[in-house]
Amino acid sequence: MHVLASRIRxxxxxxxxxxxxxVDGHAGSGKSTFALRLAEALDGAPVLRLDDIASHTELFDWTGRLLSQVIEPLGRGETAHYSPYDWxxxxxxxxxPLPPAPVIVVEGVGVGRRxxxxxxxxxxxxxxxREESWSRGRARDGAEQREFWEGWVRAEREHFAGDPSRPFAGLLVRQRPEGYELLPGPAGAAESPPPVTQGDGSPALW
Structure with a gap:
């Protein structure tokens, strides 16, 4: 993880x-856990969760709010202020407040939108x-969230059908029993750092 952090810096x-x-991926794919581990390797980099930006009525229609509350102030070198949603x-x-930092990790479904x-x-x-991710998410959230998940799955399918993220990823992250594996993403080397590998040239596990 520290090798990846060094390259991000x-x-x-x-x-x-x-x-x-x-950090994008289907709901239930492990984004939050990975983002926190990456932030720790980045010396405590801030993590912005898109769950704080989205809402029940705007599962994916939150681009304008993220741009105005976070992206535009940070782009000017100013402290951003966003209002987290209570689900x-x-x-x-x-x-x-979200002050500018050398690195800020943004995790959530759809962060890779155009x-x-x-x-x-x-x-x-x-x-x-996606089916494995959704199964994990449903098991995590329990029966009381069954109705929400039915609506979520429809919304996520619709979002990624029109605005996919994976084709533009610089790196793919795969969870393994012994850690994570990093592989070059579909976007290619031009948009990503070199793949993180072990000494023998194989993908890194950590």
Missing amino acids: RLAPSCGPVRLVG RTRRFGPPR ALRPYLALLLWMDLP
Whole structure:
């Protein structure tokens, strides 16, 4: 993980002084856990969760809010202020500051959408098939979220059908029993750092 972190630090800033690193993938694919581990390797880099930006009525129609509250202020080198959504009370909370940092990790389904890709220094895709991801997510959230998941699956299918993220990922992340494996993404070497490998040239596991 520290090898990947070192290479991210060497990327050019993508949003004002900030290197925005997107972690995308299907719901339930392990984005949050991976993003936190990557942030730790980046000396405690801030993590912005798209669950704080989306809402029940705007599962994917949140681009304008993210741009105005986060992307545009950071692009000017200013502290962003976003209002996190509370999924239990169904209300947006008080503004939360997000100061510029060398790297900010943004994790959530759809962070690799076309409207945001120009602001990303690197897009990572959690490479777990959607049915397996959704099965994990349903098991995690329990029966009380069954109705929500039915609506979510329809919305996610529709979003990725019209605005896919995986084809633009610089690196693919695959979870293994012993850690994670990094592979070159479909976007190719021109949009990503060299693949992280072990000494024998095989993909790294950590």
